[in-house]
Amino acid sequence: MANYFNTLPLREQLAQLAKCRFMYSSEFADGVDALKGKKMVVIGCGAQGLNQGLNLRDSGLDVSYALRPEAIAQKRQSWKNASENGFVVGTYEELIPTADIVLNLTPDKQHTAVVNAVMPLMKEGACLSYSHGFNIVEEGMQVRDDLTVIMVAPKCPGSEVRAEYVRGFGVPTLIAVHEANDPKGEGLALAKAYAVGTGGHKAGVLMSSFIAEVKSDLMGEQTILCGMLQTGSILCFDKMIEEGIEPGYASKLIQYGWENITEALKYGGVTNMLDRLSNPAKIKAFDLAEELKDIMRPLYNKHQDDIMSGHFSRTMMEDWANDDANLLKWRADTAETNFEKTPASDVEISEQEFFDNGILMVAMVKAGVELAFETMTAAGIIAESAYYESLHETPLIANTIARKKLYEMNATISDTAEYGCYLYNHACVPLLADFMKGIKSDVIGKGLDLDDNGVDNARLIDVNDALRAHPVEAVGAVLRGHMADMKKIV
Numbered sequence: 001m002a003n004y005f006n007t008l009p010l011r012e013q014l015a016q017l018a019k020c021r022f023m024y025s026s027e028f029a030d031g032v033d034a035l036k037g038k039k040m041v042v043i044g045c046g047a048q049g050l051n052q053g054l055n056l057r058d059s060g061l062d063v064s065y066a067l068r069p070e071a072i073a074q075k076r077q078s079w080k081n082a083s084e085n086g087f088v089v090g091t092y093e094e095l096i097p098t099a100d101i102v103l104n105l106t107p108d109k110q111h112t113a114v115v116n117a118v119m120p121l122m123k124e125g126a127c128l129s130y131s132h133g134f135n136i137v138e139e140g141m142q143v144r145d146d147l148t149v150i151m152v153a154p155k156c157p158g159s160e161v162r163a164e165y166v167r168g169f170g171v172p173t174l175i176a177v178h179e180a181n182d183p184k185g186e187g188l189a190l191a192k193a194y195a196v197g198t199g200g201h202k203a204g205v206l207m208s209s210f211i212a213e214v215k216s217d218l219m220g221e222q223t224i225l226c227g228m229l230q231t232g233s234i235l236c237f238d239k240m241i242e243e244g245i246e247p248g249y250a251s252k253l254i255q256y257g258w259e260n261i262t263e264a265l266k267y268g269g270v271t272n273m274l275d276r277l278s279n280p281a282k283i284k285a286f287d288l289a290e291e292l293k294d295i296m297r298p299l300y301n302k303h304q305d306d307i308m309s310g311h312f313s314r315t316m317m318e319d320w321a322n323d324d325a326n327l328l329k330w331r332a333d334t335a336e337t338n339f340e341k342t343p344a345s346d347v348e349i350s351e352q353e354f355f356d357n358g359i360l361m362v363a364m365v366k367a368g369v370e371l372a373f374e375t376m377t378a379a380g381i382i383a384e385s386a387y388y389e390s391l392h393e394t395p396l397i398a399n400t401i402a403r404k405k406l407y408e409m410n411a412t413i414s415d416t417a418e419y420g421c422y423l424y425n426h427a428c429v430p431l432l433a434d435f436m437k438g439i440k441s442d443v444i445g446k447g448l449d450l451d452d453n454g455v456d457n458a459r460l461i462d463v464n465d466a467l468r469a470h471p472v473e474a475v476g477a478v479l480r481g482h483m484a485d486m487k488k489i490v
């Protein structure tokens with residue numbers, strides 16, 4: 001199998017990357033009808049499998065789980081997830097031949113083996129679905145001609161797919177039909193109904209392509225979403241300890257800080273997040289973010305270039321073949337960081353204090369969101385998709401850190417995202433070493449110690465104008481206009 005993207009002529013690569021259209025709520029008027037009465041069989045019951053299945057069942061659909069024999073025999077977590085939630089569980093042989101749609105929700109590393117095992121069992125004309133296009137785009141998987149192949153990719157961790165649905169909202173979702181596999185022309189109707197079933201249509205659905213999803217998803221998760229939050233957590237914690245901040249306070253400021261400050265981002269973009277600071281703190285955060293952007297821009301470009309060229313997927317697949325040696329080592333290293341090992345104290349931190357004492361964290365989020373957005377759009381990813389992959393998803397990842405620090409984030413995201421997160425982190429920590437030498441507790445841990453909050457009017461106007469003029473703010477305002485059901489978290 002070859003990298004499918006790399007086999008395409010340049011004009012086709014560009015056309016696929018640019019494929020992305022925001023779908024209006026009127027396009028979902030048929031709800032889940034296209035899937036009513038159809039058998040949906042999910043393979044794997046982990047982060048996405050369990051949570052998507054719960055939403056689809058609550059939306060009135062027929063969901064069951066096909067697990068590998070050892071998972072059933074050993075009553076593994078996947079078996080517990082499915083059976084304790086009252087789903088029918090069976091082997092591939094028992095359930096796949098009955099399926100109208102098979103949802104492949106196993107880790108990307110397993111896709112080739114899983115698809116090769118289930119394809120011969122799938123009935124004529126059935127549908128195979130993915131939630132991430134890696135197997136099709138980066139590995140060139142060929143699927144039987146009679147099968148429809150679709151993708152319904154929630155732009156967030158599985159835990160939040162469920163949490164947002166239960167709150168009455170949803171998560172932005174990219175849907176796509178693999179053009180080589182749409183023999184009956186029903187792929188789009190199935191993907192739309194599936195997105196409604198998970199609640200995605202309430203947050204925004206983009207009709208896109210497998211290629212656009214893969215090249216944007218990998219970029220978002222490696223950089224701002226997981227890599228930047230991991231790097232920021234480690235650097236900010238270590239700096240606070242160096243500056244004499246009480247460790248339990250430092251741990252709490254970071255663990256819950258990302259969630260608190262990015263809630264403001266979710267509601268009103270980068271502008272609103274910085275508007276939560278006093279005027280002097282806003283100017284300070286702006287300047288820090290500009291400095292961070294200058295330092296980190298080459299790293300963001302490298303990640304996007306490596307994703308586009310296939311270098312990233314090739315090297316990750318080498319690690320797969322090497323028994324995940326890098327992934328497992330990096331995972332063990334994360335468990336040993338001071339931030340991870342220091343429990344949060346029970347000291348009260350008010351919502352405003354997270355902003356006032358976390359100016360550097362605000363600057364890191366601003367820099368990361370803007371850089372990821374700028375890099376993705378410069379590479380041909382459409383602004384709406386780049387917005388979901390940077391700004392909208394950052395708070396959803398921050399929610400996982402609030403639960404159980406970096407452990408929870410890395411356990412909840414896909415193995416692919418986790419690998420990319422560590423790759424970024426290991427490059428970004430040394431890159432920011434000199435920058436961090438100049439950082440003091442006034443921007444992380446204590447807040448600015450000023451007698452008055454006076455600022456120069458002209459400078460404040462410039463900063464406010466620059467914040468509002470960034471292109472992520474323009475597309476964000478439009479997309480948030482379609483998110484009437486969004487619910488408050490903190």
Ligand SMILES: NC(=O)C1=CN([C@@H]2O[C@H](COP(=O)(O)OP(=O)(O)OC[C@H]3O[C@@H](n4cnc5c(N)ncnc54)[C@H](OP(=O)(O)O)[C@@H]3O)[C@@H](O)[C@H]2O)C=CC1
Binds near residue numbers: 049076107
């Ligand atoms: N994690 C996330 O939040 C997101 C994931 N995605 C995509 O969703 C897909 C699923 O990822 P994710 O939910 O993280 O996966 P998980 O790592 O949570 O694993 C899912 C399940 O797959 C089963 N599994 C593992 N290996 C095999 C195998 N060889 N054969 C059959 N079953 C297997 C496991 O059960 P057991 O070992 O017990 O058999 C496990 O329950 C991926 O394509 C990912 O990129 C997309 C958006 C976000």
Ligand SMILES: CC[C@](O)(C(C)=O)C(=O)O
Binds near residue numbers: 154157158217226414
């Ligand atoms: C965090 C990255 C993601 O793509 C996701 C949750 O959207 C993943 O692969 O886990």
Ligand SMILES: [Mg+2]
Binds near residue numbers: 154155156217221
């Ligand atoms: Mg994603």
Ligand SMILES: [Mg+2]
Binds near residue numbers: 132217218221414
């Ligand atoms: Mg991903």
